[in-house]
Amino acid sequence: xxxxAAEEASKAGGGLPFQIxxxxxxxxxxxxxxxxxxxxxTGLVExxxxxxxxxxxxPIVLDGGAVKAKSPDCLAEIVERLKExxxxxxxxxxxSAAWNDAAVELGLAIFGAGGASVDDPTVAGRxxxxxxxxxxxxxxxxxxxxxxxxQQVVAAEGDLVVMAPVSSGAExxxxxxxxxxxxxxxxxxxxxxxxxxxxxxxxxxxxELLSIAGIHLVSEEIDPRLLGKRVRVTLVAERLKVExxx
Amino acid sequence: xxxxxxxxxxxxxxxxxxSAAAIGTALALRGKKTVIIDFDVGLRNLDLIMGCERRVxxxxxxxxxxxxxxxxxxIKDKRVENLSILPTSQTRDKDALSQEGxxxxxxxxxxxxxxxxxxxxxGIEKGAYMALYHADEAIVVTNPEVSSVRDSDRIxxxxxxxxxxxxxxxxxxxxxxxxxxxDLDRVQxxxxxxxxxxxxxxxxxxxxxxPQCGSVLQASNLGMPVVLDDKSxxxxxxxxxxxxxxxxxxxxxxVNPEKRGLVDWLFRRSA
Numbered sequence: 001x002x003x004x005a006a007e008e009a010s011k012a013g014g015g016l017p018f019q020i021x022x023x024x025x026x027x028x029x030x031x032x033x034x035x036x037x038x039x040x041x042t043g044l045v046e047x048x049x050x051x052x053x054x055x056x057x058x059p060i061v062l063d064g065g066a067v068k069a070k071s072p073d074c075l076a077e078i079v080e081r082l083k084e085x086x087x088x089x090x091x092x093x094x095x096s097a098a099w100n101d102a103a104v105e106l107g108l109a110i111f112g113a114g115g116a117s118v119d120d121p122t123v124a125g126r127x128x129x130x131x132x133x134x135x136x137x138x139x140x141x142x143x144x145x146x147x148x149x150x151q152q153v154v155a156a157e158g159d160l161v162v163m164a165p166v167s168s169g170a171e172x173x174x175x176x177x178x179x180x181x182x183x184x185x186x187x188x189x190x191x192x193x194x195x196x197x198x199x200x201x202x203x204x205x206x207x208e209l210l211s212i213a214g215i216h217l218v219s220e221e222i223d224p225r226l227l228g229k230r231v232r233v234t235l236v237a238e239r240l241k242v243e244x245x246x
Numbered sequence: 247x248x249x250x251x252x253x254x255x256x257x258x259x260x261x262x263x264x265s266a267a268a269i270g271t272a273l274a275l276r277g278k279k280t281v282i283i284d285f286d287v288g289l290r291n292l293d294l295i296m297g298c299e300r301r302v303x304x305x306x307x308x309x310x311x312x313x314x315x316x317x318x319x320x321i322k323d324k325r326v327e328n329l330s331i332l333p334t335s336q337t338r339d340k341d342a343l344s345q346e347g348x349x350x351x352x353x354x355x356x357x358x359x360x361x362x363x364x365x366x367x368x369g370i371e372k373g374a375y376m377a378l379y380h381a382d383e384a385i386v387v388t389n390p391e392v393s394s395v396r397d398s399d400r401i402x403x404x405x406x407x408x409x410x411x412x413x414x415x416x417x418x419x420x421x422x423x424x425x426x427x428x429d430l431d432r433v434q435x436x437x438x439x440x441x442x443x444x445x446x447x448x449x450x451x452x453x454x455x456x457p458q459c460g461s462v463l464q465a466s467n468l469g470m471p472v473v474l475d476d477k478s479x480x481x482x483x484x485x486x487x488x489x490x491x492x493x494x495x496x497x498x499x500x501v502n503p504e505k506r507g508l509v510d511w512l513f514r515r516s517a
Binding site: 145146147148149150151164165167168169170183185 | 396399404
């Protein structure tokens with residue numbers, strides 16, 4: 001007996017002709033702060049135009065946490081303008097019921113609680129650190145062996161302390177601060193859950209990339225005079241600041 | 247106690263097989279029962295470097311898959327007592343290496359030999375994993391250039407996370423740096439990395455520095471491990487490295503410029 005193509009395929013795959021699996025993706029999020037600001041769209045377009053490859057067809061989650069008390073009228077226009085610039089809005093997070101309804105209407109998914117933490121400007125002002133998962137003050141993880149190229153070391157909670165070199169091509173990440181008591185040649189992501197108070201410290205700065213709360217600096221942009229120095233990296237006014245340590 | 251030592255690098259063409267052959271031979275010359283295994287299934291070279299390519303009947307893969315006894319595949323070296331070679335297959339590929347098969351062969355070799363040298367293929371695919379999995383020690387062969395150093399760093403990471411010792415939580419694989427093709431003239435002109443530069447990045451102890459030397463290629467073409475060439479500087483450096491592997495404390499040679507007379511200079515110019 002001849003099997004149909006579909007039957008054959010299902011035999012080979014053993015059951016359903018598809019698989020559903022959970023998967024984790026890191027998504028860009030666009031936090032809507034002052035949608036009625038006349039510079040909202042010009043600023044947004046400028047940002048996209050600055051790194052077109054980075055944004056091309058990139059999925060983005062809209063965050064309505066800061067504006068959920070307001071009317072969601074602007075949502076349709078934001079979605080449309082993003083699509084015009086080939087950025088793909090895929091969903092809304094931290095919205096109120098009205099915002100969620102508007103999002104569903106526009107074909108967006110609703111992201112549940114979680115993701116980036118809620119910033120309520122009416123309570124604590126913008127960038128409220130108190131609402132963020134603050135570092136515990138204790139190191140979340142201490143690593144004594146070198147972190148080699150291709151390896152990733154993550155402290156999902158608290159700080160990460162590395163007492164050996166981090167090679168180029170390696171990645172170290174922490175919810176809180178990152179301390180490297182040796183040369184840092186790879187990539188470092190502090191405050192990976194959005195903690196803007198997180199810092200990076202290292203004995204010898206040769207990093208390929210530094211990132212705090214998703215804001216990054218590539219090695220090309222680091223002041224060459226600071227290379228090889230003991231430094232502290234902080235996030236100040238949405239820019240990374242690298243300062244020598246005494 | 248037998249020791250399994252993998253000779254690995256990540257990058258191709260840095261001198262893994264030459265080094266495995268040279269160090270294995272040097273250990274045998276020191277009276278240690280030594281076997282060198284070629285893990286580069288499909289691209290076998292060790293038999294050529296060792297000059298036994300015309301004596302291969304059965305190979306490593308036959309032992310794993312076809313029920314051939316280990317003793318039928320092992321080739322005893324004719325020049326050096328205590329030295330055997332386990333060649334690999336030229337017709338099969340890395341998939342012919344099974345985890346259990348390799349384990350069985352290594353376990354059997356451990357009973358008979360003091361040193362089991364695993365000559366790893368380049369890359370970080372299955373063949374390389376199989377070669378390093380059972381290692382007690384690793385010789386990371388590196389050339390003094392940036393891409394080789396980066397690949398060595400990657401392999402060191404794999405050794406510390408994917409080896410049997412790492413998986414079982416035993417003491418980590420002991421790693422050694424073997425810096426090959428070290429050309430002092432080019433290092434001094436800044437065209438190649440210095441030993442210190444490489445050590446700073448890799449941060450592992452140095453087992454040896456092998457000078458760039460025409461005798462290496464010549465020995466390869468003759469099918470003779472370079473340590474058997476008494477005049478070769480590279481051969482001497484490999485012998486030193488083997489001695490350090492046995493725990494001897496020997497000063498590094500060929501890392502500082504020698505004083506050269508006019509005659510030397512003229513001689514080198516014409517060489």
